Amino acid sequence: MSARRLNEHEARECKTEQRSYVWGFALALVLTLIPFALVAFADIERLTLWVTIGACALLQVVVHLRFFMHITLDKNKREDLLLILFTVLILVILCGGTLWILFDLYQRMLPNMMP
Amino acid sequence: MSQNNVIPIEHNATQDAQKTRHPGLNLGPAHAHEEDTREEMVFGFWVFMMSDLIIFGLLFATYVTMLGGTAGGPGPSELFEMKSAFIETMLLLASSFTFGMASLALKYREDRTRLVFWLVVTLLLGVAFLFFELKDFHTMFDNGGVPSRSGYLSAFFSLVPLHGLHVTGACIWLVALLGQLAVYGLDAPVKTGILRLAILWHFLDIVWIGIFSLVYLGGLS
Secondary structure (H helix, E strand, O other): OOOOOOHHHHHHHHHHHHHHHHHHHHHHHHHHHHHHHHHHHOOHHHHHHHHHHHHHHHHHHHHHHHHHHHOOOOOOHHHHHHHHHHHHHHHHHHHHHHHHHHHHHHHOOHHHHHH | OOOOOOOOOOOOOHHOOOOOOOOOOOHHHHHHHHHHHHHHHHHHHHHHHHHHHHHHHHHHHHHOOOOOOOOOOOOOOHOOHHHHHHHHHHHHHHHHHHHHHHHHHHEEOOOOOHHHHHHHHHHHHHHHHHHHHHHHHHHHHOOOOOOOOOHHHHHHHHHHHHHHHHHHHHHHHHHHHHHHHHHOOOOOOHHHHHHHHHHHHHHHHHHHHHHHHHHHHHHOO
């Protein structure tokens, strides 16, 4: 036989983890199809469209972290999660600052750079 | 294959609340013998991944600030095609799933056939993604979308191809791991390598979510 003989606990864990990957894939698929379908077929207001795309993207990131990267809220995994949260904090400061300063400059000095 | 080298593990209460040692799939007590070193190496790789995330995040910010800087050249709606962006997204998402299947095969199976099968499928999906991306860039070049045309295009070509470069690197790493697997078998460094590559692969898929949402869908809507 090709399979390693699994004990009862491992067999159960294997099933759970397999199901978790399938769930993750299904959720990610839905969250990808929604924004693509909206942009391709729906005729809705631009701002609503952008907010929906953004929300789907954020949710999909969470789905990937949870189901593919196994980052959960479990106490014994806090280090990984803390590192992500810290990185996000740095990103918010750096990206937010960049966008704020540059768009402020555009507004004052380079109006034709506004998208 | 043999059934003799099964590591007996007793099922008890502590196993249900098994300690997870590092990000990504944990191989668990059945692969215990090098777990201590693996914990550091995989977590270290996670730290590197997060620094990579900062680079991508700032390139995203640069891209947004350059949206208006087309300098009369072609903009997103003239350059991007929804169909190929969709194909690339699907390929990368599928490859993330197949890599997950490879990780499970590594964790739960003794033989290498299924592991190698899923790794090769992942590699093919990755290469197909790169093929479509390069085709995209080619079409963009034909339509006058070269990096030197405008600030907007410079920002685009520092963000999206950097992701493509990462995928290329990951594919090369995957080929190297397959080679190591063939030569050394499933030893500790190879297992650790697969765990780390899994993290890189899933991470690149997360970055692609940002690219298809912001660059492609944002540009086409």
